[in-house]
Amino acid sequence: MSSSTPDVGAIHATTPRRIGGRRFPALVPLLLVPGLVILGLVAMALQASLPEGAGWAALLDPATWSGLPMAAIAIQPSWLTLTVSGLAMGMMIFLMASGLTLVFGLMDVINFGHGAFISVGAFVGASVLFAYASWVGAPDLGLNLAAVALAVLAAMAATGAMGLVFERVIVRPVYGAHLKQILVTMGGLIIAEQLIHVIWGPDEIFLSRPETLKGALTWQGAALEKYRLLAVAVGLVVFALMGLVLRFSRIGLIVRAGVQNGEMVEAMGYRLSRIFVLVFVAGSALAGLGGVMWAMYQEVVTAQMGAELMVLVFIVVIIGGLGSVEGCFIGALLVGLTQNYTAFLEPKMALVSNIGLMVLILMWRPQGMLPVVRAK
Amino acid sequence: MSDDEDKINLRVDRLAAAMDAARARARGEQPAEAPKPRAEAPPPVSEEFAPPEPGASLQEAGRLAARPFGAAGEEPAPVAPAPEPAPEDVREEAWPDMDPVAEVAPEPEPASWSDPAFEPDPEPGPEADPEPDPDPFQARDGFAPEVQDGDVADAPAEDEVPAEPDFLEHQDAEEDWSEDAPHAIDAPAIDDDAIPAETGPLVLSEYHQVEDQDDGVDPGSAAVDDQPIHIRVEPPVTYWEDPEDPGVTLVPPLPETPLPVTPSILAPRGPALLRLSGVHTDIGRYHILHGVDLEVPTGGVTMLLGRNGAGKTTTLRTIMGLWRARAGTITLGGQEIQGQRPHRIARAGIGFVPEDMGIFADLTVAENMALAARSGRISRDRLDWIFRVFPALDQFWRARAGTLSGGQKQMLSVARAVIEKRRLYLIDEPTKGLAPAIVTSLAGALKDLKSQGASILMVEQNFAVAAELGDTAAVMEDGRIVWAGEMAELAGSPDLQARYLGLNVEAL
Incomplete structure (x- = not known):
């Protein structure tokens, strides 16, 4: 943003601003996350207060509802655990999906190969953690965090560089052709997976979290895993940083404008393809970060993990609204929370819960919650 | 009746x-x-x-x-x-x-x-x-x-x-x-x-x-x-007819010759700033521009007129590099710009107001303007002038551009193009769909811009506005220029209007 703009704003600070109107509906998705958290509590309490083997008819029984507050207090620790778990999962998915949504919004590129960055990031991070096994194993928070930071940096550097090559070799030749993009980036994903087999071998790799990040804190009777809290913190920091960059830097301004109308940005004299490469590399690096975080979360690394996570990532990108980082953030949290609550309430439903969430949101807003890219 | x-x-x-x-x-x-x-x-x-x-x-x-x-x-x-x-x-x-x-x-x-x-x-x-x-x-x-x-x-x-x-x-x-x-x-x-x-x-x-x-x-x-x-x-x-869709007749490929332009068909005021010669543009399989020869003089407003579908917008987009010319040359101040990427052409000194206004709806008015000022700083004088001619932008400076009315969006689009001095402004139908009062204020602003010595190539369907603002005019039909000359001449001649624009005098 121009340095003189704030001055201009100061001059005109007294001018009326338009509030309300179209801005309010945009806020509704923000309320979905607390709404879902409360809904989760109600559902869990309801399930707890229902007598064993009771059918749906029990829902009509006032006794069931009168026991709800008590059941809610009783179930609260589990609910808290699940909520933190869902938020942590959501944050990690957000890390992976944020780059993808910007890449799609900015250049209309569907990158099915994004999962490759997740896998590669996980393997690189795992290798670094093995290399610094003594730091990882030491019962010292500083050393542990240093090891994690090294793993994260290495993974992000590797996937960022990989993104640079990927963009040049695989994505650039197929600009503007969606079908080709799907096929070619899918091919890129397969190649990357096989390269992982070549480099790290065909087997899955087990790794353990750093010593001080193992275990859980107990708060209000709820067990909160330390690593999940760390994941939530990392996700929040990255989201805040992305928001700041997008909101207050000139490149962020160009990116936000380019997502809405790239042609016009070019016609204003900005070389969007350069900016796009930058965003692609940054998005790849973030996917690598998400991959490392996910690897330490699951404590196992496989070559297919990226492709498997891509299902969730695409759901998040779609329900968030193409090109929108905020929508992606909200969508990721919704997906994480829904998956965890459903797994608790009705484990068999967990697999379809995210698809169900996507269907509901698309019925409500067919272009996603906060669409930035105009329908093409 | x-x-x-x-x-x-x-x-x-x-x-x-x-x-x-x-x-x-x-x-x-x-x-x-x-x-x-x-x-x-x-x-x-x-x-x-x-x-x-x-x-x-x-x-x-x-x-x-x-x-x-x-x-x-x-x-x-x-x-x-x-x-x-x-x-x-x-x-x-x-x-x-x-x-x-x-x-x-x-x-x-x-x-x-x-x-x-x-x-x-x-x-x-x-x-x-x-x-x-x-x-x-x-x-x-x-x-x-x-x-x-x-x-x-x-x-x-x-x-x-x-x-x-x-x-x-x-x-x-x-x-x-x-x-x-x-x-x-x-x-x-x-x-x-x-x-x-x-x-x-x-x-x-x-x-x-x-x-x-x-x-x-x-x-x-x-x-x-x-x-x-x-x-x-x-x-x-x-x-030839489109083989896949016999009902649709394609525009025929034409010989790539410039039209036999009569000497007085181009009557620019100053040395030509922008010059198109024999520009052919295809959009997909469709041949839209059939050898456009056009000169835009330095200083003043050149009106690009013509019926719907004549190729006016395509001409502007081709100049801007948003469509690539298949043949022909486009020069800006003597330098060839055809075939270059849009950002290069913009940096060569062209400000562009597209037909759809190209507003970034999720950005504020201030951000729209900040982006348009490529140097990164907005000149205070220039901004004051813009606020004077477009007071609405002052009022809604911090509002999201998507919340502006159609006329205000158009003003923002024009303001973005002129926030920094450019050698040439391409303005595509600025008065389209606007209320008469807003058309008047927009025309006033463009007149002001013109009086500062700007060179403008403008597509306009509102003939009254075109006649008021234009110095020279070019009329397009079927993807080429069929008439060019002084705007006053066109405005003063019902015959020319009826022939090239399909206007009848009473409609004015």
Whole structure:
């Protein structure tokens, strides 16, 4: 943003601003996350207060509802655990999906190969953690965090560089052709997976979290895993940083404008393809970060993990609204929370819960919650 | 019964009559009132398709080539081309053996206008011409000598013809016309009855598979008054239907020749800032621009007019690099910009207001403007001026641009283009769909901009606005410029308007 703009704003600070109107509906998705958290509590309490083997008819029984507050207090620790778990999962998915949504919004590129960055990031991070096994194993928070930071940096550097090559070799030749993009980036994903087999071998790799990040804190009777809290913190920091960059830097301004109308940005004299490469590399690096975080979360690394996570990532990108980082953030949290609550309430439903969430949101807003890219 | 209804009925009648005429032509009948242009400037479309008689084709072509210079040949320029077969008739003949794909192949022969040798001498004699311009309509702003010669430079094959004597002849010819009709230099004395305006826009729908008749004539040279003149014989002109969708008729691939532009067809005020010559643009399989020749002078507003679908927006987008020109040259201040990426063209000094305004709806007005100021800083004076002419932007400076009204968005779009000084502004239909009061304020702002010496190329459908703002004008039809000249001339001539814009005077 121009340095003189704030001055201009100061001059005109007294001018009326338009509030309300179209801005309010945009806020509704923000309320979905607390709404879902409360809904989760109600559902869990309801399930707890229902007598064993009771059918749906029990829902009509006032006794069931009168026991709800008590059941809610009783179930609260589990609910808290699940909520933190869902938020942590959501944050990690957000890390992976944020780059993808910007890449799609900015250049209309569907990158099915994004999962490759997740896998590669996980393997690189795992290798670094093995290399610094003594730091990882030491019962010292500083050393542990240093090891994690090294793993994260290495993974992000590797996937960022990989993104640079990927963009040049695989994505650039197929600009503007969606079908080709799907096929070619899918091919890129397969190649990357096989390269992982070549480099790290065909087997899955087990790794353990750093010593001080193992275990859980107990708060209000709820067990909160330390690593999940760390994941939530990392996700929040990255989201805040992305928001700041997008909101207050000139490149962020160009990116936000380019997502809405790239042609016009070019016609204003900005070389969007350069900016796009930058965003692609940054998005790849973030996917690598998400991959490392996910690897330490699951404590196992496989070559297919990226492709498997891509299902969730695409759901998040779609329900968030193409090109929108905020929508992606909200969508990721919704997906994480829904998956965890459903797994608790009705484990068999967990697999379809995210698809169900996507269907509901698309019925409500067919272009996603906060669409930035105009329908093409 | 109101006046409006009268007008509508009148238009419906004219449309019906035109469609009848088209159907009659499709049946191979001669229209009852065949267009027989008597005047010098027939629609160039028809010239291009005027079928030369097999024997006379060389001479015909020679006449066409030489005409822009006043035709040192046996025929004086102002005489109409042999009009017997109405131009449209050629298109009715079936030509079954044609291969459409082959016809699309561009540039079948070295064209003089695209020849690199053509470029080094774009304005052959401005300094060499000591004579003051005798024409009062062109002697404006002291630019007259350059103006004249700049025009000549744009005519085809100019390097083959000695400039000086032809130029003088051309002057004579033009004076003659001026006597004839002082306000109609470019298209003098059009006979209203002879040229029914309605037939113009329907021509495109008439294409079938047809081939021009001068197939087989060798390109060669001829001598007119002992001066060798290279003659370009057009490749066979064909028209074809879309094989996948027989109902849809494609615009035919046209020979890549500049139109035989009459000398006075381009009457710029100053030295040309932007110059398009022979620009062809395809959008997908569709050939939209058929060799656009256009000059935008330095300083002042050039209005690009024409009916819907004539190619005005495509022309602007081609200049901007948003569509790539297949052939032809576009120069900005003497530097070729065709084929460059849009950001390079923008950095060459063009501010662009697209047809859809191109507002970033999720950004605030301030952010929209900050982005438009490429240097990163907004000049306070410039911003004050913008706030003065567009007070709404001041008021909603911090509002999301998507919340602005249509008129305010248009103001923002124009303001973005002018936030920094550019050499040229391309403005595409700024008044489209706006309330009259907003049109007035927008026109006032553009006038203000113009008074600061800006050069503007503007597409405008509101003729009243165009007439008020424009200095020069160019009219497009079917992807090429069919008339160019002073805006005042167009505004003052109902004939020209009826012929090129389909306007009737009462509608104004």
